Amino acid sequence: MLALAEIAQRNPKEITLMENEPLSRHTRFGLGGAARWMVDVHDAALLPEVMGALDGTETITLGGGSNLIVADGGYDGVVVRYTGRKIDRNDGVSLAEAGAVWQDVVDFHTELGLSGMERMTGIPGWLGGALYGNAGAYGQTIMDFVESVRVFDGVGFREVANADCGFAYRTSGFKARKNWVLLSAKMRLAAGDALEIRQTSAEILATRNEKFPPTMKCAGSIFKNLHVANLGEKALNRVPPGVMRMGKVPSAWFLEQVGSKGMKRGGIEVASYHANLIYNTGGGTAVEVCALIDDLKGRVLAEFDLRLEEEVQYVGFKDRISH
């Protein structure tokens, strides 16, 4: 890692290099071990040099850490974060950098009375993570207003048009391009009723703060919801019609039927009021989170012949798959 240390030394304002950095400090779940190396790149122009210096070393790009479970043994590689956070608007198109806090992106557009993302208020994390997972809430999704995404593809910079981003429910084609670093997005939003936008945003934020208290150590929903079209007979026969919304069934419904609410493993619990919300009460470990996840998946499989898929992403595990 000498080459990386040398680049960091030459560019102290643009690069922050950390050794054995505890990832619990950088993830909302607040658990898991350390990254062997962590490098914050504040200026995208240095990415080719930085990534070139990592040649052959295992690398992962992270954002705000709100959708991650980090292994207790940590990550034996280099965690890269692109931290550019500018948000701007020119000629009717917004341009925001991937290190921008998502709520700042929402607030920027709310202030301008632009509609399209006000229902996505309160989603934690940064823009880069939201693009990667095609974040969404209350019927709005990032794929609906992104025009293009600028990336560093390991060799050079390129602009990926929305149609080529592979966006679908809680996923994107970027998940198959693990060596890409997402840098910024162009977004187009329509003018709306400023007062209404502000009210909607404030109401949703209040609801969310009750459901996910800001200090709660968690990753939001652990499992993805299920497309009705993908359900087998055994599951479909049991789901009451009122539970289906916009072609999906919340995984929380299935989890509740198998007794998920309030289940515990050491310092990790399922919320008593939300069957798909697992949180760290304090000293929980990744092993405990995974044991609870496996138990819940096993129960839903046995009861409904249904395989739940995690929405949350794993870091530092050899034997667990991020979808």
Ligand SMILES: Cc1cc2nc3c(=O)[nH]c(=O)nc-3n(C[C@H](O)[C@H](O)[C@H](O)COP(=O)(O)OP(=O)(O)OC[C@H]3O[C@@H](n4cnc5c(N)ncnc54)[C@H](O)[C@@H]3O)c2cc1C
């Ligand atoms: C309380 C709570 C509520 C939540 N509610 C919602 C919700 O309503 N809707 C929703 O969609 N999600 C929700 N989430 C999940 C999470 O907030 C989103 O997935 C968020 O967009 C993740 O962003 P992040 O910056 O924290 O990404 P991280 O957790 O840091 O990373 C997530 C994934 O994105 C990749 N990634 C991140 N940045 C980059 C980049 N620049 N380049 C390449 N890859 C990158 C990482 O490799 C990782 O696989 C919630 C989470 C919490 C804790």
